[in-house]
Amino acid sequence: MAPGVAAGAHQAIRTGGHDSKFGFGLADGAAAAAVRRAEASAAVRLEGVHAHVGSQVLDPAELADGAAAVARFAVEHGLRRLTVGGGLGVAYLGGQSAPSFAVWAERVGAAVRGAGWNDAVGVEPGRSIAARAGLTLYRVGTVKRIEGVRTYVSVDGGMSDNLRPALYGARYEAFLPRCPEAPRPRRARLVGKHCESGDVIIDDAALPADLRVGDLLATPVTGAYGYAMASNYNKLPRPAVVFVRDGEARPVVRRETEHDLLRLDVAAAGAGEPAAAQRAYAS
Numbered sequence: 001m002a003p004g005v006a007a008g009a010h011q012a013i014r015t016g017g018h019d020s021k022f023g024f025g026l027a028d029g030a031a032a033a034a035v036r037r038a039e040a041s042a043a044v045r046l047e048g049v050h051a052h053v054g055s056q057v058l059d060p061a062e063l064a065d066g067a068a069a070v071a072r073f074a075v076e077h078g079l080r081r082l083t084v085g086g087g088l089g090v091a092y093l094g095g096q097s098a099p100s101f102a103v104w105a106e107r108v109g110a111a112v113r114g115a116g117w118n119d120a121v122g123v124e125p126g127r128s129i130a131a132r133a134g135l136t137l138y139r140v141g142t143v144k145r146i147e148g149v150r151t152y153v154s155v156d157g158g159m160s161d162n163l164r165p166a167l168y169g170a171r172y173e174a175f176l177p178r179c180p181e182a183p184r185p186r187r188a189r190l191v192g193k194h195c196e197s198g199d200v201i202i203d204d205a206a207l208p209a210d211l212r213v214g215d216l217l218a219t220p221v222t223g224a225y226g227y228a229m230a231s232n233y234n235k236l237p238r239p240a241v242v243f244v245r246d247g248e249a250r251p252v253v254r255r256e257t258e259h260d261l262l263r264l265d266v267a268a269a270g271a272g273e274p275a276a277a278q279r280a281y282a283s
Contacts, residue, residue, distance in 0.1 A: 001031040003069035007054035007062035007087060015054050023051060026073060035077050048081025049074050055127065056089040056170075060099045063087055064111035071115035082117055084108060086124035090131045092172055092221050101128070127224035134223025136162060136239075137177070140215045141193065151188040153207065155217055158192010158199045160233040164225055166198050172219045174205050180218075182208045190217075194234050227253070235261055 001024045006017030015022045024031040031049075038046040053066035067084040074082045089098045099107075105123075112121055138155035145151045164170035174190055176182065184206035192199040201219065211217070230238045237256035242249050 001026055001034075001049055001051045001070065001073065003051050003053065003066050003073070005053045005062065005066040005069055007057045007059070007066065015052050026069065031073060032077070035079075046079070048079045048083065049077075050083040050085065050122075052085030052087060052124070054087050057087040058089040058096075058098055060088075060104055060107040063104065064107040067108045067121075068111040068115045071112035071117040071121075075116040080119070081122070082112065082119065083122035083124070084112070086126040086128070088125065088128040090128055090221060090224075092170070094173055098128070101125070104128075131221050131224035134226060135218050135220040136222045136226055138217045138219070140211065140213050140217055143188075143211070143213060151186075153188045153190050153205070153211065153217075154193060155190065155201070156193055157236075157239065158194045158201060159196065160192070160194065160236045161230045161239055162201060162219070162222060162226055163229045163231070165201055165203075166196075172202050172221070174202055174207060174217055174219050176208050176211060177216050177218050179208060182210075184208050186211060194236070232256075232261060237261060 002015075002018065002020045002022055003026050004018050006015070006020070018025060018027050024034045035046065038044045049070055051066060051070040053062065057063055063084070070084055071082060073079075088101075088104050091098050108121065108123065136157070138157050140153060141156055142154040143151065144154070159166045162172075165172070175184065186207040186209050188205050188207055188211075189200060190202040190205040190207075192201055207217075227238070227241055232238065237258070237260060240251055240255035241253035242251050
C-alpha cells in the first residue's frame with residue numbers, strides 16, 4: 001500500500017506518497033477497497049499488508065511515520081501480518097552518518113506499538129546490509145585538464161555498471177587501492193566511457209594528487225545497487241563479480257564476453273541450427 005509518507009534521498013526513490021505508482025493508496029480509500037475485495041474473493045486469502053516509503057532514508061523518524069500509518073491500517077482491518085519495508089540508508093560520503101539497526105528497530109517498533117500493533121513486524125534491510133559489502137574497481141584511462149574549467153578523469157566503466165548517479169544524482173567517494181589512506185586534495189569530475197555527457201560517476205571527486213593513467217580506482221559502498229542495476233548500455237559487457245575474504249579472492253560472476261552480447265541475435269544464434277530452433281529464436 002501507499003501510506004502517504006514519502007521518504008528518501010531523491011524524488012525518484014520516494015515510493016510511499018499519495019502521488020506514487022506503487023501500492024494501493026491509503027488516503028483515497030483504494031487500500032481499504034482492496035481489502036474488502038480480497039476478503040470477498042474465494043480465490044484469495046488475505047494475510048497482511050506491506051508498504052515501503054522510500055529508499056536511502058537517513059532520518060528514522062520518516063521510517064517510523066510510515067510504519068505507524070501501515071500499522072494503524074492493519075489494526076483497523078484485523079490483518080494478521082505486517083511488513084513495513086526497508087529504506088534504511090547507508091553512509092556513502094565522508095562525514096555522512098546513518099542510523100544503526102538498533103535505532104531503526106527501536107523507532108519502528110515504538111511506532112507500530114503506538115499504533116496498536118503488538119505482533120511481529122517484518123522488515124527488509126536490503127541496502128543497509130549489502131551496500132557496504134561491495135566496492136567497484138575501475139582503471140583510469142584518461143586525465144583531461146581544461147584550464148580554468150575543471151579536470152576530467154575517465155575510467156573504463158560508468159553508467160553501465162553504476163546507474164545511480166545518472167538516474168537520481170547519487171553521490172560517492174573514490175580512492176586509489178594502492179594508497180587507500182592517502183590525502184585526496186585533487187578535484188576532478190570522475191566520468192565513465194559511455195557516449196553521454198551525463199555519464200558522471202562523481203561530479204566533484206576528491207582524489208590523490210599523484211593519480212595517473214593506468215591506476216586502479218575504487219568507489220566503495222556499491223554492493224547494493226551496482227551489479228544489480230548493471231546493463232549492456234552501449235553494448236559494453238558487464239564486469240565480473242569477485243568475493244574477497246582473508247586475502248583470498250574467488251570469482252562468483254564471470255566477466256561477460258562478446259559472445260554473451262550476441263547470444264540473442266537471431267542471425268548469430270541461429271546459424272547452422274535446425275529450422276525449428278531458428279523459429280524459436282524469432283518467437
